[in-house]
Amino acid sequence: MKGSKSASAVLTIAEKCKSILASNWEGKLTTIKADAKGSKGDVHSSKVKYIVKKGKPYVWVPENDPHNVNTVIDERGSLAVTSPFPGPLARILKSMKRSPSRIALTGDVVPLNEEKVQLALESLEEAVISEHKAISGSTYAVSGLISSASLKSTSHIENLKGLLDGSQSYSIYKFDIRSCTFVDGHGNAKEIDLENIQASKTDPLARYAAMLIDGVNQSESRRRALVLFCMAYLNTRPRDAYMLSIDRNGFDILGIVPNPSPHSTNNSEQFLWKEFRLPFPESACDMEKFCHLLVNMEEEAIKKVSSYSGIGV
Template structure:
């Protein structure tokens, strides 16, 4: 299950595409303007978006300052973080660690009424498709997702207000000119634009937040992560959380003891580990099946080690 070669991890372009598809909100930055033109100051606000044909389409409230800024200067930047729902967000904050994110620069271009209507219809189709898929999930998938906070981790639920709400929005297309991957320590890595356009987001991506939250909100599943650290990585973890996931595997934050120290609480630290699948998870169904199989396998191995199997 463990590996460190390139085949076990995604490319930076794939990571960026998956982050954009797994989230539904980000921070839009535009240049503050007045009657005399652009100023140096930056205006930032959280906005909701959806990705169509690899490009973010952003919904900006009618009275938001971005609508004034972009009339004078279309230049902008857009930052989207990998989902960090529920207890994971609190843990990352306590560690002073940031979720990985995508930082885009480009032009924020308003859509005319016809194109805006087309994008709004596309959003409705995506939401209906995801809601239908959720209802048709197998018992295995439902078991993994059942502990998740439904409303905070479902993209379709979070985007409903764009269609059903009373607030009016202007829709913009974000025309990318550059893309950076920002790691958990704040380090930036430039992403090849052609690679970003060529790669496709994983079918897992829209359900990433709900999967992560469902696992982290379940004590049984977190005990499973602790077993994974022991069985597959030979690491003794006192606690564990799912940090991120993709078709090739997942990253775990394990609470481990410093080497050469005692057993005091403050001598434990959170460390990131990578666990890879035997086979790539094509979709939510195959991801959950492999996760459950690994849990069963880990329990059997622990039982055999203790002479109970």
């Protein structure tokens, strides 16, 4: 598989942070509890929905949530956001004792005035419409892939449209970021310079990553293609494989392979999950390009595997 160095590269940590923020629509907001005497040491946390506008999160807090009182006294807060891992990935990662990559933001939770509230609502509506157009206007390759995904757990539309129906009252806040910490799947944390994050571009696949990944993982035929990729490009033959993450430069696969040093005859220890990286030969600038590249890679992989002596597809 031929490709340029730029297409083979992995995202920088700053780019990963920005893409995690763009890929999700829900985070855990934490503010300092307040009473008549002012702020105290205790905190209140709850899940909130959000959108990203010009690199900043705008959060929707239900009217009866204590955050609305807490931020009147003390605007300081934190927002934790994880990479969405829908479908079977959550179970597999749990068995590996791994967590999704995530970011922890600290900053100020700033209430919006009436004019900016209206702008935030318009931005939310635009985001919902934009995703709907991208999906409804997609080719058969994209729609076929997305049809395998669970939209309730992967779609921004399905998770954000309730903010527009007027069934519940919300206060809307801008989250002004003061610091960002990246935490990988093994729990290793690294604080990231905000200037690097601001200078980084959001990956074009980030918003649709959960749908695309789940679409692959929920389909046996597409998982077989992942096994084929491992055979053709990585000279390994996993029993099964799942897509772990995607970006414009390539994708990561989780494959279950023989354990080179099992500690017992227990069948569960004869195999282990191993992560593999496959680069794209060129940048995947949108969902259409992503699917096109996958199809081309599969055709190439079939030819390579078929040419191996004694190996059939």
